[in-house]
Amino acid sequence: MRFAHRVPGRRGRRLRVALCAALVASPLVAACGSDDGGITVNVYYSIEENFDKVIANCADAAHGRYKVAFTALPRDADDQREQMVRRLAAGDSDMDILGLDVTWVAEFAQAGWIAEWTGQDKADIEQGTLAGPLTTARWQGKLFAAPKNTNVQLLWYRSDVVPTPPKTWSEMLDMAARLKAEHKPATVLMTGAQYEGLVVQFSTLTAGAGGKILSDDGSKAVVDDGAVRALQALRDVATSPAVSPSLSNAKEDNIRQEFEKGNAAFELNWPFVYASMGKSNPELAKVFKWAPYPALDANKTGTSTIGGYDLAVSTYSQHKPEAFEVAKCLRSAENQKYSAINSGVPPTIESVYHDPEMAEPYPMRDAILTELKSAAVRPVTPVYQNVSTLVSAILSPPSGIDPPKTAERLRTELQDALDSKGVLP
């Protein structure tokens, strides 16, 4: 203690030495290793097949100026968000690049956890990137992330029982009811479990009716007439004779499996179902076709909610210039093409879709591209997590929806959530 007065900083240094010595025994050695002079850009991203190859490409591109280290986040989206949020709230400087689900950008930006893209970096990202995915990377008019991959839902159907795909929601339900009466495969499959997937359907249907759930700046819960019609549509499908009995428990993968069994006629799902059908049921794959998502208004057919991942640079990163460079590399046209072909994630850069190599793995690429141009974005708000939790709780089970009443409840509870006054279930 007495030495501390005479030699300022000595105690601190000693403490650090002691801490590092303690850490040597633990798996966190890397925390002390950053003092060796070399720069390491740490990428935190969800598990994606072959992503290590993309990381290696970008590390090579650095020509030894820095290293790129990849840390896989947990598989479950909620767990990914939780890990990043917890560390960012504590000002952790070990994370440089963050892989964000498109719905988290507003939250992270508002909290001041991710750095704005400016100047040349911003121009590079905006150049050639599709408008829909780019919207998900913006908050209050500023660019906070770089869209890495995107996603839209399509209507998948069996062309042997459905010669022309339906354009609207009611057409689809009518066709399904008729098929059911004729004892043909008729089931309509949709993600109806109490989770984000149900919110996606509600958001898609609302946009397809020209409605809104939240105001554009994300400060008011609107839940207008279009949203009420979307609620009615969810109720209609849940009470339709052709609905799957397990609707209220169904997630993306459940409905994929159910369709592959051969009793369904329609499936509203992401494009990953295509490759899977080819592997698990090659016979059915021959009549497995896609069409734009049926909307409530005939002129809005093909409006779908956008999914996917954006890359952001942490505010607490010690190597921001390098991090922006790596982020740009990870989502470059070349790497996006590689990921699209090898890992099945749809690109965010338009030119990649026109590449001839994309034709075989993505026969539905034109449909995806068209939808991306008219896509709906989920409500953009920093409290999206709360909004999503509430919406899925209130809409579950879909058969219990009473459109005007449910809309009123959504309005009140969502407003409380937006004002951070509400309680999460």
Next chain:
Amino acid sequence: MSEAVDTPRAAVKGASDGKKAERRLAFWLCAPAALVMLAVTGYPIIYSIWLSLQRYDLRFPSQHEFVGLDNYITVLTNSYWWTAFGVTAFITIVSVVIELVLGMALALIMHRTLVARGLIRTVALIPYGIVTVVAAFSWRYAWDANTGYLSQLFDPDGAPLTQRASALTIIIAAEVWKTVPFMALLLMAGLALVPEDLLKAASMDGATAWQRFTKVMLPVMKPAILVALLFRTLDAFRVFDNIFVLTSGAQETGSVSMQTYNNLIKGLNLGIGSTMSVLIFLAVALIAFIFVKVFGAAAPGNSDNGRR
């Protein structure tokens, strides 16, 4: 120390200098321990009470302000909170009752075992020794709709963990399975208090086995039973791991602890989350208070019964 306790009058009148110095030394020696206690228990409690009086959402750092009791009003007038509270109370009461009955049976078996006593006691304790999350995962896989052997056996077409009633039943079963051994251990300590000759005398007087159990054993064991119930009730009220793994609180199966976690860690709302923590703390304190009151009132009468 014992000297100081034995001579309180001397201390009041004004002890000698030596005694005073000794007392001061005693204070100084106790101080570090007391400070550590304050730092690790007192400070977090006071800090969370302080947080619960503020609007504090990590996503809106600029809107951080003091709001008095607003958070308490919000939580206590919210239907999600009361649903979770009801679920927690239901799980607590049902699981503790089942645990008491099964624990008593297990304790009697362990107490009366003649052969391989050590082995039987060890085997009975295994569930309590397994990490709750690990055990919860094995329950989850067993009840998985597609691959679980228990769901294939009981409900081949359904998904038991996605229905409220069956999910709650499974949560309670997992809780009971896990903590019956703990209950049995505490009760066995109580069984050791029952004098063997008392049971023999009762049997001489013509008491049946059931009468001996209810009229002799239970009254003598009452303090031990109450302690076991108190421990388990406090524990059960904070149920989290099993629910987190089995249903993550879907279909209104979340407990108050689950909800606090959702608001605090997922929702990043330190104000509302801390309010819930404080409310859970108060509920647990209330349960303890009631038990200790009942306990304190019943214990002397109980020992009189035993003497008779």
